Amino acid sequence: MSPPLISGVSRRTMLSVLGALPLFSGMLIKPPAASAQTASSGTSLPSWNEGATKQSILDFVAAVTREGSPDFVPPAERIATFDNDGTLWVEHPMYTQLAFALDRVKTLAPQHPDWKDMQPFKAALEGDMKTLAGSGEHGLLELVMATHAGMTANEFQNIVVDWIATARHPRFKRLYTELAYLPMLELLAYLRANAFKTFIVSGGGIEFMRPWTERVYGVPPEQVVGSSIKTTFQMRDGRPELFRTAELNFIDDNVGKPVGINAYIGRRPIAAFGNSDGDLEMLQWTTIADGRRFGLIVHHTDGEREYAYDRDTSFGRLDKALDAASINKWTVVDMKNDWKRIFSFQ
Amino acid sequence: MSPPLISGVSRRTMLSVLGALPLFSGMLIKPPAASAQTASSGTSLPSWNEGATKQSILDFVAAVTREGSPDFVPPAERIATFDNDGTLWVEHPMYTQLAFALDRVKTLAPQHPDWKDMQPFKAALEGDMKTLAGSGEHGLLELVMATHAGMTANEFQNIVVDWIATARHPRFKRLYTELAYLPMLELLAYLRANAFKTFIVSGGGIEFMRPWTERVYGVPPEQVVGSSIKTTFQMRDGRPELFRTAELNFIDDNVGKPVGINAYIGRRPIAAFGNSDGDLEMLQWTTIADGRRFGLIVHHTDGEREYAYDRDTSFGRLDKALDAASINKWTVVDMKNDWKRIFSFQ
Numbered sequence: 001m002s003p004p005l006i007s008g009v010s011r012r013t014m015l016s017v018l019g020a021l022p023l024f025s026g027m028l029i030k031p032p033a034a035s036a037q038t039a040s041s042g043t044s045l046p047s048w049n050e051g052a053t054k055q056s057i058l059d060f061v062a063a064v065t066r067e068g069s070p071d072f073v074p075p076a077e078r079i080a081t082f083d084n085d086g087t088l089w090v091e092h093p094m095y096t097q098l099a100f101a102l103d104r105v106k107t108l109a110p111q112h113p114d115w116k117d118m119q120p121f122k123a124a125l126e127g128d129m130k131t132l133a134g135s136g137e138h139g140l141l142e143l144v145m146a147t148h149a150g151m152t153a154n155e156f157q158n159i160v161v162d163w164i165a166t167a168r169h170p171r172f173k174r175l176y177t178e179l180a181y182l183p184m185l186e187l188l189a190y191l192r193a194n195a196f197k198t199f200i201v202s203g204g205g206i207e208f209m210r211p212w213t214e215r216v217y218g219v220p221p222e223q224v225v226g227s228s229i230k231t232t233f234q235m236r237d238g239r240p241e242l243f244r245t246a247e248l249n250f251i252d253d254n255v256g257k258p259v260g261i262n263a264y265i266g267r268r269p270i271a272a273f274g275n276s277d278g279d280l281e282m283l284q285w286t287t288i289a290d291g292r293r294f295g296l297i298v299h300h301t302d303g304e305r306e307y308a309y310d311r312d313t314s315f316g317r318l319d320k321a322l323d324a325a326s327i328n329k330w331t332v333v334d335m336k337n338d339w340k341r342i343f344s345f346q
Numbered sequence: 347m348s349p350p351l352i353s354g355v356s357r358r359t360m361l362s363v364l365g366a367l368p369l370f371s372g373m374l375i376k377p378p379a380a381s382a383q384t385a386s387s388g389t390s391l392p393s394w395n396e397g398a399t400k401q402s403i404l405d406f407v408a409a410v411t412r413e414g415s416p417d418f419v420p421p422a423e424r425i426a427t428f429d430n431d432g433t434l435w436v437e438h439p440m441y442t443q444l445a446f447a448l449d450r451v452k453t454l455a456p457q458h459p460d461w462k463d464m465q466p467f468k469a470a471l472e473g474d475m476k477t478l479a480g481s482g483e484h485g486l487l488e489l490v491m492a493t494h495a496g497m498t499a500n501e502f503q504n505i506v507v508d509w510i511a512t513a514r515h516p517r518f519k520r521l522y523t524e525l526a527y528l529p530m531l532e533l534l535a536y537l538r539a540n541a542f543k544t545f546i547v548s549g550g551g552i553e554f555m556r557p558w559t560e561r562v563y564g565v566p567p568e569q570v571v572g573s574s575i576k577t578t579f580q581m582r583d584g585r586p587e588l589f590r591t592a593e594l595n596f597i598d599d600n601v602g603k604p605v606g607i608n609a610y611i612g613r614r615p616i617a618a619f620g621n622s623d624g625d626l627e628m629l630q631w632t633t634i635a636d637g638r639r640f641g642l643i644v645h646h647t648d649g650e651r652e653y654a655y656d657r658d659t660s661f662g663r664l665d666k667a668l669d670a671a672s673i674n675k676w677t678v679v680d681m682k683n684d685w686k687r688i689f690s691f692q
Contacts, residue, residue, distance in 0.1 A: 235630065266553070
């Protein structure tokens with residue numbers, strides 16, 4: 001369903017570049033309201049089919065929330081971390097943030113007549129993904145810095161808000177924020193109803209996500225961890241301003257995820273949710289530790305309703321982490337069979 | 347009362363070094379329980395004397411929490427940021443984290459016989475603060491890296507916890523965590539009772555603070571922003587580990603404070619609390635903006651009960667920020683006259 005559009009570029013390279021970015025929006029999906037349902041209630045996750053996958057979630061939550069249980073965890077320590085691309089929303093045929101960057105190049109092109117003949121901008125303007133991939137990490141970084149830096153943090157936020165309120169996914173013709181997975185929205189709400197604090201820990205740009213995560217996922221900006229470029233503070237005409245500079249700050253992917261969790265959250269999660277090799281180290285850090293722990297991988301097995309991919313793809317490759325799942329007894333969601341509905345509009 | 351012990355070294359230099367550090371503990375002061383008291387209740391801040399200072403706090407909280415008020419701010423956006431050293435606890439005769447570093451040098455000395463003849467360790471072991479200051483930023487950095495890096499994050503946390511549970515302040519002979527200012531503990535609790543989310547934004551080491559801020563201030567680890575060294579992730583014998591490396595990551599002081607607030611919190615605070623020039627930019631970023639805002643500076647004016655210092659000191663210099671306070675109409679706490687009690691043990 002989803003040919004690797006930028007096949008010469010690794011996920012890490014892509015993210016080390018997209019990481020530099022942030023996003024935003026105006027959207028339609030509301031997360032289910034947090035309820036007082038107890039962990040043992042089988043009605044908490046209506047879009048999940050009954051079975052071992054759903055049961056593993058219910059069992060874990062019951063164990064850590066029941067006072068007197070040997071696995072009991074006090075509410076303050078109930079930290080759950082979620083990857084974003086491919087775990088909470090669609091990442092095919094390309095990361096949403098890359099679509100944003102390409103759109104920004106088109107929007108900015110009239111101010112940069114030289115881009116028509118200059119790579120990687122020429123390829124971006126022509127939608128020539130093969131040449132774009134050929135430009136490698138350096139080319140993608142140029143693309144990102146041209147579209148994500150050189151403005152204030154506030155200006156960038158407004159650009160993201162405007163884009164995400166209007167841009168549509170090429171296959172589903174829906175706003176990107178409508179492509180959040182309904183079962184995962186239910187899961188976020190279910191965990192919060194059981195006093196978990198839910199965080200996003202994404203390879204994507206932190207300021208690309210923060211403007212819309214509260215509305216879409218119920219996750220406030222201060223609970224979003226992501227990749228970033230450096231910002232600097234200046235007083236300009238007596239007004240304080242934060243400027244986004246063309247310098248990478250932090251790549252929140254692979255080994256960066258546990259580092260980011262430690263830096264931003266300062267507690268070790270007891271549950272982590274991902275879908276790709278970029279989440280391997282976060283799942284290891286979360287689950288290979290004392291006490292009851294939970295790891296879950298969303299396996300994209302539904303080419304009809306969404307996409308089917310794992311070991312051989314440019315966006316969201318799931319290879320080492322799939323092997324590690326069976327070794328470490330992580331729950332693997334079979335999207336086709338475990339999810340009754342995928343999107344709220346279906 | 348407090349001669350500049352390390353007078354040749356600026357606050358920024360000191361913090362760029364101490365920033366590399368983190369702390370912890372086992373302590374006695376409990377923050378007052380959050381109550382449902384309304385903003386207009388004059389009984390909310392019992393250790394504050396009646397007067398313009400206290401009234402400015404009550405007025406601000408009343409204005410932003412009253413529904414229908416033109417200044418109303420929704421709970422999710424009620425972000426308040428607090429400096430730590432000199433704002434929430436004592437910073438004289440030296441930053442607590444420097445006392446920690448000097449103690450660590452003494453503890454580790456038997457494993458490093460060469461330190462007896464090697465600066466800056468020799469000076470640290472002999473308590474020769476003048477020579478220590480003379481070793482400059484490079485010397486202090488050596489001291490920090492020797493005491494704060496080269497171990498796992500978990501090992502460091504345990505070291506901090508042990509130290510802060512036993513080390514005592516040279517003048518007050520109390521645990522450092524007992525030297526939290528009671529009026530500020532009341533203020534933290536009062537803001538939280540009015541649906542504010544309270545954050546620490548300190549030049550000190552983030553991992554030096556996180557182990558004890560929840561117990562002492564009611565501020566959980568994920569709401570602590572501070573300076574840091576880099577950590578790396580590794581699987582070692584099949585166990586995931588985070589290692590603290592001898593490389594600076596981020597200095598959360600001066601211009602670093604708004605940058606850190608943007609990176610970690612992702613929202614602009616509506617209230618900020620500090621005591622020194624290191625807090626100037628945080629106060630500017632918070633208050634020079636649209637909507638009702640609040641800035642407060644703790645002015646150390648009480649040499650009898652605590653310390654008296656402002657423009658001429660090594661730790662917590664208050665000079666530019668004191669001038670800026672009158673220009674920007676920030677509240678200045680006159681510690682001697684505005685605070686009925688300073689510590690809970692007095």
